[in-house]
Amino acid sequence: MPTPSAEVGRITAHQQIAVVILSLLLLIFIIYMVRRRSIREEFSILWLAAGILAVAATVFYGVTLAITHLFGAVAPTTIVFLFGILFLVVLNIQLTVVLSRQTTQIHRLTQELGLLAERLERAERKEET
């Protein structure tokens, strides 16, 4: 089983600070969007989790290395990208679920609206005569 070598597995304090700053900016942006109700709380959880995980993976770099080892990957970057892509896939699935639910709701509402309008129209016509 390949183990992460000292060469590819190393991270400098410089890199760590850069990643943490980026992730924190993402987190702050998401919190800001939730605060002004641009993102509903139910959808913010995935995003917040992603931001927190990005910070954690950098700060507790040993954990990242351990996961790299666990997956048998050589470079920690592989794991970071793997989880990054996985996150995007899960997020897309969530969006599809929400979209499907909303389509059903809109269809139900439209049907009810049509039926109600007809009923009202019929009642009004009856009143006139």
Next chain:
Amino acid sequence: MEDRTEHDPPANQPAAATPPRALVVMPAFNEEKNLGKVLLPLKETCPGFDCLVVNDGSTDRTAAVARGSGARVVTLPCNLGYGSAIKTGLLYADRNGYDLAVLLDADGQHDSVSIADLVRPIAEGRADVVLGNRYGAEDRGRNGSWLQRAGHGYLSALLRLLTGQHISDPMSGFQAISRRAFWFYVSRNFPEDYPDANVLLMLYRAGIRFVEVPAVFHARSAGQSMHGGLCRPLLYFIRATLAILMVLLRPKPSKES
């Protein structure tokens, strides 16, 4: 067509005293050209039936044409598609205490002379849903393109395998539906986005009895059909197969679900 303005809730209706109340449901999307021709003969072919046009977000004069012919009109503010329009029609039939609904295409494909034949098995208590078969009894294979016939043959074989029942025209939208089956069409089980051969399998699994009777079909007189071209029918049958597989993966539809 009688214009009934009073609608009794179904519970208050005497069971045997009044004749069954029937509703012709016509989903219509921009059908001003065909609709009048379809509505006109209804008075003769099915006297005593009410007619409901579900105006599915049309941008033309569909609603005006329908009203002019004395039909009831439910207008959906935006186009939801065929399945949703059908569901709207059945919601209407269910809530207004009808005993029977007949689905009729607004484009003139279905000849209303066959409605009497479609209704008969329900009146005799032999079935809850009756499908109009465009291939008829004798002239099977005469109508439709070879591609359409091949597709129907395939779906028909698949359904026979799964339900043990032979339906030669499984994609027929020409249907008579008894009140006993309304619950299925207005429930969330009904696949609004994709009502097709999969509906028959669902009906079978829900314990709703269906039969097929020969019916008169015509070629469309104006406008575009839903299933044109070569690629689209092929895609259609892939989707139909997937939809049928999906039905098998779900629990059986029941009144509670």
